[in-house]
Amino acid sequence: MTFQKLVIGASMAIGVSAIATVPAQAGTITGVTIGGTAASDYYVYDSDATNTFKVENTSENVKKALSGNAASPTGNVELRASSELQGFDFTKNTSLTGTIGGKTLTLSSLTSDDWFGVGKTTTSYGASNLANTWFNDVVNTYSSLFPTSTLGKKVVFDNFLTAHGFERFSDPNISYVNQDDTSGLISIGLAGHFNAATLLGLSSSLNVQASEIVKYTYDGKTDYLYSFKATNSGLLEKSDGISHSGNYEVTIKGVPPAAVPEPSVMLGLLGVAGVFATQRKLKKASI
Template identity: 55%
Template structure:
């Protein structure tokens, strides 16, 4: 009987330890010491239903969400669609609005785009607005136009270009920045429209009727992290459960983009690991006591 009791106690202890470890979720880090520099921006706070402009909102509060529950957001380069930036020279040299902070012990910068970002070629760094050039404008618009259903061609490109489509896509709304501590993956939420058909219809003129209903596309964000600079965007959104209080359309979609970051260095074991160690230690102590008994 004693042997059965011992086995039961040890087995129960091990099962409890394993269960606690397995059920402990992977912890996630968020952007700290956040600040904004450069051009114009708008801070949007949120309640359970709406986002709304609030210049006094705290960045630490705005950026606390995730893909399941995005909160407020900060719009970088909020005047990108103004008449001033319809002029290509002004757009090329526009001030960059940057959200900066620290995540996983490393610096991260998220920025708005300028004409120089869109139209500078990848290899020889030549500035050109031509259709078919090897620059971000053509790479992104190729994906955008095909997914929209209007086709990637000179006609669709010139319509989009002439109507300020690239300026409209240069002001990302950052809603959260999180890092998975286990994998190092950094995820960024971009607030946008759950259905952008209406938002882009005016930019494509006679092609507007060809845009697919339910078409989704985020704005583009530029990031600099650990010596790397690149661009992120998405054509797939989840419903955010929110709408902007002014137009009841904006911020209804959450577009999550990500890139591989450096795994944070941990000086102490995870709480779940510590719990497992304590459980195992308790098991051995129980064994010793039962043997003495």
């Protein structure tokens, strides 16, 4: 009986330990919906081994487009796809919302309010806003390619503004949204140009990398993400032969998903419970 109790105790300890250490399988974002004040302004791109190409805006196509990862990006969902067209309304946005690790995550395109401040009419260089923060990050990252004087930077900023550069960087192409089961880290792929020099008004002979900007809301926090480092996606957009060639990965410190027991652990605990139940019956019968 003493040996039996030791075995049962050890089994229970192992079972409880397993429950405490087995993480939930959070995986990728699920239940994705498209919304925002310009909810219909998005494109869905599928892919093969060589190209990305536009497909119908269906929930199944959206799900497939977001199924990749950093090692193998697939298609993508472009939010606020009309940002480069004449007469673009910079006050509206398109968003992508889903659940990951049991929490809601919303990814969105940017508006003029995001860049320059809510209700602000000034768009000047030197103002305290996202436009200047991002622009200074670009200049600091590629300092040898930009003027060093304040006046020179202002000229570049004004030219970029006039050329609708901020609109051009406001329509992120979301290629995947995944979460690490242990750390909770959420990884978001942004499909863009592997060489974005011309998008910044620089010579195409230069190797300059810059992603589009994505706005996110997660676990009560709203912020902006962008990157100046791309990996080669191995893909090219079929119609222009250049888009989606780079994969820029940005991250959010997500909340680790709650631990759940594996089926084998549950079966083991059920077996232990069965032993105790049988033991109680035997004791009762012997009385």
